[in-house]
């Protein structure tokens with residue numbers, strides 16, 4: 819019964835839990851993206867309508883659209899990170915740092931289920947930005 823099975827770096831129940839977290843995060847990001855996109859569409863509409871005569875309003879609308887597109891870009895990035903993390907669960911490399919190949923701490927994955935780097939590599943990468 820106790821045959822040596824190929825175990826992923828993280829125990830099965832944990833993986834299933836992480837996958838659930840990733841699904842929830844993906845849904846939340848999608849919801850956020852949807853509301854942001856419809857909002858920025860409204861802003862775009864408002865700035866192109868002749869009713870907006872005050873140049874300040876127009877400038878403000880453009881500013882808002884800029885803020886939104888940054889936030890949207892960040893969400894899209896996170897969405898793809900979540901997708902990658904799901905793929906890594908599938909191929910058994912989840913929980914392994916893509917930079918140094920070392921394990922990513924469980925506590926880190928609990929907070930950031932889509933993390934693809936260990937804390938050391940992540941802080942090093944952020945310093946380069």
Ligand SMILES: [Zn+2]
Nearest residue numbers: 915918936939
């Ligand atoms: Zn690392």
